Amino acid sequence: MQVDQEKLSAYFSDGPDDVSLENIDMTRLPRHVSVIMDGNGRWATARGLNRSEGHKAGIVSLREVITASVRLGIDVLSAYAFSTENWNRPQHEVNILMHLFAKTFVDELPLLKRENVRVVFLGDISALPTKTREVFEYGVEQCKNHTGMVLALAVNYGARAEIARACRLIAEAASRGAIDPSTIDQDTVASKLYTAGLPDPELVIRTSGELRLSNYLLWQVAYAEFYVTDTYWPDFTRWDLLRAIRSFQQRDRRFGGLSKK
Ligand code: FPP
Numbered sequence: 001m002q003v004d005q006e007k008l009s010a011y012f013s014d015g016p017d018d019v020s021l022e023n024i025d026m027t028r029l030p031r032h033v034s035v036i037m038d039g040n041g042r043w044a045t046a047r048g049l050n051r052s053e054g055h056k057a058g059i060v061s062l063r064e065v066i067t068a069s070v071r072l073g074i075d076v077l078s079a080y081a082f083s084t085e086n087w088n089r090p091q092h093e094v095n096i097l098m099h100l101f102a103k104t105f106v107d108e109l110p111l112l113k114r115e116n117v118r119v120v121f122l123g124d125i126s127a128l129p130t131k132t133r134e135v136f137e138y139g140v141e142q143c144k145n146h147t148g149m150v151l152a153l154a155v156n157y158g159a160r161a162e163i164a165r166a167c168r169l170i171a172e173a174a175s176r177g178a179i180d181p182s183t184i185d186q187d188t189v190a191s192k193l194y195t196a197g198l199p200d201p202e203l204v205i206r207t208s209g210e211l212r213l214s215n216y217l218l219w220q221v222a223y224a225e226f227y228v229t230d231t232y233w234p235d236f237t238r239w240d241l242l243r244a245i246r247s248f249q250q251r252d253r254r255f256g257g258l259s260k261k
Contacts, residue, residue, distance in 0.1 A: 001073035001149065011071045015239055023246045024072075030202035030248055032076040033069060033241075034224070036216055037062065039208025039232030046232075052096045057234035059104050063111065068238035069149060070115045072245075076150045076198050078122065080216050084158030098128065101155065102135040109139055116148030122194040122217075123157030124165075150198060157194070159218035166192035195220055203248045205241075207233040225251050 003026070012021045037058055044054030062079060069077040082097060089097075112119060119140050125133055136155070169192045173179040179188065190196065200220045206212075209230040213221070227244040229236070252259050 001075050003073040008071045011068065012238065019239055019242045019246060024242060025249055028249055029072060029074060029245065031199045032201045033074050034078040034201035034204045034217065035065060036080045036206040037233040038206060038210055040234055042208060043232035043234040051093060054234055055097060055100055061234055061236045063108065064238055065241055066151060068241050070117065074149060076152060078152035078154060078201065080154045082155045083215060084156060084161050085215065098132045102132040105135050105139050109142060112143055116146045117143060118146040118150045119143045120150060120152050122152050122154040125155055127156055152198060158215045160215060162193055163219060193219060203227060203244060205244045207231055207236050223255050
């Protein structure tokens, strides 16, 4: 991905003492960074605020991480915004989130256009409230010819549901005679996932200290490196992203083989 050196240095000037662009090897960036944005509610509660204030603050972090990823030249940034299990939250919170998603998407469309970002959704967005779904579809359409970073937003997403859907699609194709069952392999499955055509995440970041995947991209993270920080998502900044990438670059990735070191 093309990097504008001037914008990159400007965006990462004036940082904290422990991390800077100099710690990053720009030739070994993860192609796909994925974030599990967790801790919005706890961030708000710790400040005596409503949980919805935490989600609003979380949007500011997401905007910063999108911008930072574009500046760095990351190919794909994905973010877990709403899981198939999140419908179990109180109706009031679900309504607030759906409203916030629609509003955020409208508000951020100029940024996505300016930065040449293509947006895809992971998950079944047909089941979302009409307004939210329509805004999402409009945004995807508006950004479909962009050639820069891909932003993949997981909304109404669950990995097991995604894999079951892929099986269903493959079975339907096989019963139509469009696929020979004996040829079904890992690439066939990958091609029926919401992430078809995208590289697998190489770095998965989870905030707020939880050591779980929570039904997120189970197929795609087979060889991803994990980075967990205690920082709540609304406190996560461009510098935390650099810390995560620095940690990723210090790992010895063997993919089941032997160390190259
Ligand atoms: C987790 O915090 C966060 C969420 C459920 C939603 C996060 C969504 C955004 C920041 C915006 C996404 C924007 C678009 C356009 C899709 P939590 O409520 O689980 O926090 P807790 O674990 O402290 O309760």
